[in-house]
Amino acid sequence: MADPREDRMKEEAIAWHLRLVQGSGDDWERFVDWLEIDPRHNDIYQAVAEADADLDGLADLLPTSALPVLENTDHGAMEYGHQRSRIGKWRARAIAASVVLAVGGAWISYNHVDGRYSVTTRPGEMRKLALTDGTRIALNGSTELVLDRDDPRQVELKSGEALFTVRHDKARPFTLTVGENQIVDVGTVFNVLKNNRALRVEVAEGAVRYVDGPVSHRLNAGDTLSIYGNEVIEGHLPDTAIGSWAEGKLVYRDRPLIEVVGDISRAKGVAIELGPDLSLHKFTGVIQLTGDDETVRRRFEQLLGLRVTGTSDGWSISQ
């Protein structure tokens, strides 16, 4: 154990194990050279690889066998509302209230007078829309969007979160109305979140103009704008992080837990209760939303380093 030579071999073996994940052909050839130096190299490398492989089995180990194993963990399936077939008992109760309104898939209501109609998603339901102008919209859970059949370039976000991939047309700019404000695209992919506390705009590609009465802000790729009442906060995010929920992934850098929890709750349709003093707890990391609720719960628990327990109607997070 105290043999420094052996420690070095161990370090080298780990370095190879890490490098070979994306190793080039030349890397592999150098690896062979290394293996041939000392027969113990192969033994140690094998031990590293197996220790690593075992972590996989451990991470997959479900604490209970209550959840059926379903291959349907593909996030894409969520957009068709299939997920109700694979929910746990408490989950069913958690969404029961919202199911009253929704009958299979998103709730769509038409106003026959002026061609406007709204699309609503349940908590935990994701839905993708393609407009006739080529614009694509991904709706996160608990979202209400108002579209106009006669003018696909005018959209209103009533509440919730949506990711817009806009086909740019200089003559007819795409305009998103949120409350009193307008977001006008300049050729772009952007994400908008509106809840009762704040409005948040994040630009993944291109640029948008955020119009607030006489004032207009231009946001470029990676820029974010948060509006809490009269307070406007500008920020920046890695553009890969923006709208990543649409790919089943949430990315955070130093965000308060209350925001993280809101996102997960919306995306998975799970009520989440935060313990005392935790709402401002900062979180940095990537959370995968794929998999059933129990899988996500365990993953989240491991990432947070806090206790996340299933309760009768959702999750509860505590120290």
Next chain:
Amino acid sequence: MIKTPLRLVGDASTRHVLNGMPIDEDTSPPDAGLKQLCLAKQDDLKRFLLARGASAADAEDLLQDLYIRIDTTVTGPIKAPKAYLYQMLNNMMHTRYRTETRRQRRDADWIKARHEDSEIEERNHPENVLSARDELMRVEQCLHDLPERTSFIFRQYRIEGSSQKDIAQLLGVSLSAVEKHLQRAYKAVLDIRRHLDAEGMSASHRDGGWNG
């Protein structure tokens, strides 16, 4: 968008050791080229297998196997064909080690339940679940004892499957810094494994041949 590294799908029992391989549409060669490369590189590949502990006869078998597998498992063009071949052989070696140790375990009749060939049944057996949990708790504890950043990076890498590059970008640190943290974490994991093996309680105890 951040991409999870692609995972090759092959033998189910080796999936956990399969590493991400870049597969890209605008690069060649297709299958025929891969086979050609396999033949051209035969000696190098054999050298690799011997260095990985295969016997000369086994190495021949494995190369034959590889050649056949190219037909059945490769569906798209491969970006780094040479690395791909090595990777496949490495995975096959991992399977060999696993199968071999499982056989030894059966022969030793170590625990009755381990007669089961199916990994799932093995895993669900109460005794195994218990010690696997125990092991997980030990690993958890060991991760907990690491510096916060090291533990964070390791979780992102190993649990979330983020690439080293993505982690570096997320934290605004260099790639080599990320590697250093991972190096430390793996070392700790390896140490705990050796402790567990020494106590003979590891859920996945095997004769790795390395008793250091």
